[in-house]
Amino acid sequence: MKPLYRLLTLPLAVSLAITGPAGAQAPAATPAAPLSQLVAEVDIPFETFTLPNGLTTIVHTDRKSPVVGVTIYYRVGSKNEPRGRTGFAHLFEHLMFGGSENVDNFDVPLEAAGSTSTNGSTWYDRTNYVEIVPTGALDLALFMESDRMGHLLGAVTQDKLDKQRGVVQNEKRQGDNQPYGLVDYKIGDALFPVGHPYRHSTIGSMADLDAASLTDVRQWFTDNYAPNNVVLVLAGDIDAATAKPMVERWFGDIPRGPEIHSVAAEPVALAAPVREEMADQIPVTRLYRTWTGPSWTDPDAVPLAVGLHVLGGLASSRLDNVLVRGEQLAVSVSAGAQQFEKLSFLQATMDIKPGVDPAKAEARFDQVIAELLAQGPTEDELKRAATQLVSSQIGLLEQVGGFSGKGATLAEGLIYAGDPANYKKELAELAALTPAQVQAALQRWLSRPAYTLSVVPGDRTEDGALMGGWGDEGTVAPPAPDAKAPAPALTEGPKRDYPPVAPVAALTFPQVEHARLSNGIEVTLARRTAIPKVSLAMSFDAGEAADGGSRAGTQTLMMELLKEGTKTRSALDIAVAQERLGASIGTGASTDDSTVSLTALTANLVPSLELMADIVRNPAFEPAEVARVKDQRLAEIAQEQADPSGLAQRALGPLIYGDAHPYGSVGGTGKVSVIEALTPADLRAEHDKWLRPDAARITVVGDVTMAELMPALETAFGDWKAPAAAKPVKNLAAPTPAPQRKLVVIDRPNSPQSVLLLARVLPLEGTQQGMEALDLANEVIGDGFLSRLNMNLREEKSWTYGIRSGISGVTGPVALTVYTPVQSDRTADSIRLILDDMAAFATSKGVDQTELQRVTEGNVRGLPNRYQTNSQVLNALLANQQFGRPDDYQARLPDIYRAIDAGKIDGAARQYLSPDDLVVIVVGDRDQIDSQLAGLGLPIEYLKAEDL
Template sequence: MTYCISGRPLRRLLVASLTLTAPLALAACATAPAATLADAAPATAQAAAEPAPLSQLVSAVDIPYESFTLDNGLTTIVHTDRKSPLVGVTIYYRVGSKHEPRGRTGFAHLFEHLMFGGSENVPNFDIPLEAAGSTSTNGSTWYDRTNYVETVPTGALDLALFMESDRMGHLLGAVSQDKLDKQRGVVQNEKRQGDNQPYGLVEYKIADGLLPVGHPYRHSTIGSMADLDAAGLADVRKWFIDNYGPNNVVLALAGDIDVATARPKVEKWFGDIPRGPDVTQLAAEPVTLDAPVRETMTDQVPVTRIYRAWTTPSLTQPDSVPLTVGMYVLGGLASSRLDNALVRGEELAVSASASLQQHEQIGFAQIQMDVKPGVDAALAETRFNQVIDELIANGPTEDELTRAATDIVSSQIGALEVVGGFSGKGATLAEGKLYAGNPANYKVELQQLASLTPADVQAAMQRWLTRPSYTLQVVPGERTEDGATMGGWGDEGSVPPPEPDAKQPVPEIAEGPEREFPPVAPVGKLTFPEVKHAALSNGIGVSLARRTAIPKLSMSITFDAGTAADGGDKAGTQSMMMSLLDEGTATRSALDIAIEQERLGAAIGTGTGTDSSSVSMTALTANLAPSLELLADIVRNPAFVPEEVERVKGQRLAAIAQQKASPIGLAQRALGPLIYGDAHPYGSVGAAGETSVIEALTPEMLAAEHGKWLRPDMASITVVGDVTMEELLPALESAFGDWQAPATPQPEKNFAVPVLPPSPRLVVIDRPNSPQSVLMFGRVLPLLGTDKGQEALELANEVIGNGFLSRLNSDLREDKGWTYGIRSSLSGVQGPRAFTVITPVQSDRTADSIALILKNMKEFPAEKGVDETEMQRVTDGNIRNLPNSFQTNGQVLGALLDNQELGRPDDYYVNLPDIYRGIDAGQIDMAAAEYLQPDRMVILVVGDRSQIDEQLKGLDMPIEYMDASEL
């Protein structure tokens, strides 16, 4: 668990981020007997061929709430949702990076890190919450606000409120120089991690190009290295006193709670915290450039990327919604103008997009294009600008407007599933209150959306996008900019940098009275949706978990294939075939498919995992029948048109180049062949594939791959959502029932190939100009994913590296500050499992980090077995947070698919609490001793050899070197 976001995610739509997680619809847990087609009733409302009208969809978006304000100014919003015994706790402070003074950029975000380091009565913020079953324990900082979120079992609500109130009212006595220094190191490694990516410095350049020095939105939320070095304890104290008073806070409680219960709890825990100064609202208007500005930057990137950007109005200004729709039509829809003209049409680009980043006082419109290799960039840019100008001049069509609006509203309906976290209903209400003074501001936006005309969109785009723009061209070459010096105030060249933190002591502060932790109530038995089974007339199995939280469903049609079907010499073939399914069928073009999805409010995607290939869909229940008809055509009748194949091949080759430009991408491509061997089905470079394999593929080869692996006798259908089996089965029968298997035998994957014998190796890939090294450790275990009884091993992995409180993360991040995060994992495959560890670390600590990781792994359990706190966290804590794992249709669908792939029963997760309760410390230690030791691991390092070679020699290990071009 990482608890900090640097402020880089985009606020793209009308409310808070639309990443979907959601509450679980409670139902009796059971596995129902299989139905047959004859048992099914005729389809009802789903038989309609026309999509549901936009007005009907908008009316489905509703988040009722009540609110109250304490005498100290703290505003609380309460939304009741009894579908699951969970409460999302969401706190927004009205302060962000725009409030930082010169010389202290990045401080709001650094302070957010410190808020997790413990308060006067809470030594560690994460341990009690995880032990109580909290998930999504996190925080983030952006220009306008800082927020903190956790979703807890209902019985742990008092604990969450106690802890949030303790750091709001009782923080400073617990903040030390040591804590500040450690979190400063973590934040600086977060900055290095972002800067180290291809195009990682673009954010700084665009902000510098659009806004003058001193504008509150100019400097980045992550800040500059010099400013982070300068932050001291006096700054911590001033920031807290000036900004973190309850009168600057919106608290949202959403879920299994009501206002009558919430009010006395909030008064108890927060009522005695005194008001503080009101946060000052700064002047921060959009800026119109005097003339167009153009810059070129070289970077270690595979293709030329061109950006055009403008500042735009605040998210509450009337032009915000029409601009959002205009950017969707231009480059947000699958059928966008840019895609149609530049990617599908004239094939001048491998990708193109447009987005609107919205903030309280300003917005950023950004349009970008990746030029297709071999195409003249100037020619591509001319056409790029023509497409933009055409839409600005003439506006969208009525159909484009309707499709964009339907797509937006469908996403909003999906967002209703979740109560907490960054994207839940609590965040939607809190942001409405914070930015618009109205928790229901989302309704204002949706009503405006439903009434928009093409002329409204045209007028808004003309008002804002005919102004001079900032254009940035990033071209392949040597990186000449230094990210460490970027992101700050902007006058660093003319004003001396701030003095580094001199670690001057600050006066002692009187701590408040001691406060006791409230008890945590027990959790009830986990409930899980009832799973029903049926079969179509051609034998395709159907599984359904009905959930009625929202009028949508999620489904997957899954085939026994995956990247393992490629073998060692066909890497990328299966995923290329899957990616072409929605690029045209016998009766629909790629554009037809994109447009139809948008009209239906559906989203269809293809995926290639290790052991299976799938086509997934989310659809509005009202549009189920036409959505299924489209899905079936994509699955059954791909055309593999030569022109489309060549276009997608070009995009895939560009994606491989992008992967190779990323340090993490290089490590991920290299590890499989190193630990499995390139002849093993799991030993390829991954789903992206090999360049030579992709280049050689023909339409005929892809059609043969489709016929070989995507057949009804190797398929299963799994559905979760608002539909009954009586409604679903006839609709599926109509779409898939007449699909017959070929006479040829089912293909098989070759798992007879032995894996490489595990042996220690240190392999280095040189990546010049890297401020961090990516470390990846891996070995294959003598276990299959389908072997039973591996839960103790999973818990041992949580202890060592899978989680924020794991030993590796606690040591390398929280204690040493050498990384932004480290994670260990056990691969979820049917065949031989792999144990891996991955982390980016600052370059000057590459060898030290390797040695420390090895030390931690060797000590578990030889010198340090699982302790009582760890044991409670990974057993009882996991039991308590299981309901959080099944909040959304997508989460339940993923659980059902995992059960199917690994041969587990439908009620596996219902029985998991009893399995955890039956595991003792000795079993966890034994699993760690047998499977998680580092003595036979491959250690892969991707970094700048000029900075790391001397360090690595000190490890006294033989070193091999691998050329990145070989991958």
């Protein structure tokens, strides 16, 4: 389950997930820092004040960047919805972005002032709204948040309600269209009786969304959106003395409203085990075992979270060790506790390995759970789980705002526990937990009857449009659809003027230092001391392009196997060592590079580097581990072929780059025939060919000096010698097929949406300098909430939940892509609209002044937002290296953007963003879309999912 957002981040490339197996004797390593030391590092000092109208404000000062995170939590979510109005809290959240009495559009002025995109999300217990603004734009952000809190309803029209209703219904279709996409509905229905506040889904039912009226909007606003039901957090370049008069100015005159009454929503114990089976269009059977659990503040909450982490959250979890690595009955497992105000969802899952008897796998699954309940975790398991959780919390301290930064941590502590510093209490509990406490909590909650859902391959018979509601559908008449009766006019408040936006301080990008190890490996460091962590990437000039189309999947499988055992450590040893250190080592490949990444606590950097070096330099490629990981990869490919977005992405490379080009593969997961044929010897040869010190560079960001870093790196990598053979070379200049506009259709029956992916190769190399005008032109047409395509296809037509265009970040020939899922009955209409909007931009409708200001000066003002975290700075340095940019490229960007005028943006659009010769990939139900597509008059080709 996940919270529902106003805008989804849409994928433009398939991301690679890396996993990790079992048993040997690891070498001695530098000891890890004690858990007590790590817990002491987590601190978010704050002050609070409350206005007479009840608005509570929390202020946290963090001067590392000239930005302020604005985080607002309303104490209302889907558990507060009455029968017949499921999904309404989330629908109302969408309406909150449609303008207020004094603001036509929240995004335009804020993004023009340098804010991150305003965003919001809804979950069972709360609705939140977030943005991160330059310090000089804080008055503007507070004005806007206060205007929709106190001056909203006069601007809410039937047209706005209808459009956002359509957007939300497409958000529901998009979720339902995913493999296993109907599971959350089934779990809620099974665990709770009809009417329980946590039974219905936050997205709601289609019937209830259809029934929502303007009268409902007004009542919801009046009942729930008052200042006394709000927590406002300001975190960043601000202090309480400065913040208080600003908050009083903008929010002080908003009248107090009714209090939100506490909802009775206790955990439910099933009288007896419940078991169901559901068919879905999937290749792998997935088993869910679920219970309700205790509330956020219950004494068992922390012990349960840790216990389930030991069961199936750690890389070295009990379920992983037995079912995935050991007996190989499953290809993946998980377990966790999802905490809410009144209760929690406790869950363990298993993807059963194809060909394995499900009954045998489930019996062993049950035994592992029973053994943990009977024995409890070991002291070492408990410490590893706690260390990993604390390390994750330290990482969150980098972000002042957003959905998971310091603002959200403080707000949720106050709302759910009555204390913004509740995180300290939880961390103290973590550090003091005993195995007996965890075992007792697990026995209390997981020994009760459970709900078991088995999702098996087959034809989907359930209809997501009929799911997600109150639960008495079929016995009670559905709510009447909104009759769209005009609502009485409202008296609006006095006119309020926008406050001025102060100048923004220049971006301060960290100083970049360079050095070389004794074997020639280049080292780049940007020191940042905001948190006691270090992020590091060791990059090799290889990537998926090292495979091309004919060997697709070889490089990524080799990289995945680096963590599956070395000459002295088993996969389990590697997983355990990371957990003890609070470190995270990732291996994977982008299009152009293969990378081993490390995130480590500064206190544990030396032993973390020792572990990383062993993984990079000494992989074992044991036959048993290779066989196991190959089986997992084959299951992953099958899952990708069942996913509509995955299918579109697999078709993309071969269509636009061709099999002869290094970029012309189906993607990192690869082809079944390639993966099946790979041997341990093949993978060892792949490693030795591409992962070599003379093809490597190390880039580091974080709390370490060059004087401290270089000896540690020298010990880990300095004696690594390059082989005698010449470095391999990828032919990125290989020819690509001549572009041709056509439709390529992939049938996916029973799909409520069609996934569209439009693309072509541009006559540009990624290393070409001066592409910023094209980047800004892409922002205008399709990259961001305010882009033309998103405002038209989503906000005006309501045919999609979101659309995004992109220019691929590759070293060789770049591609233009446009991606969106659309409702099936608007498939052809959506294609026409996308092509028409792109054609207009490239010919008759150039960038206007509002767009120009937003993508130039707005981007300049927003630069400090882009480099808050170590990982953001690290990615910027890696991009500078890949594209041949200077170290101070980010500091030069303000001048570069300000020098780009409308003529340059329009010229880039004419040259590169025309819709001519775009391949249009459509993944959808041919029974619903064939007649539509025939009317487009384009040549059509058909591909089969199993052939990709």
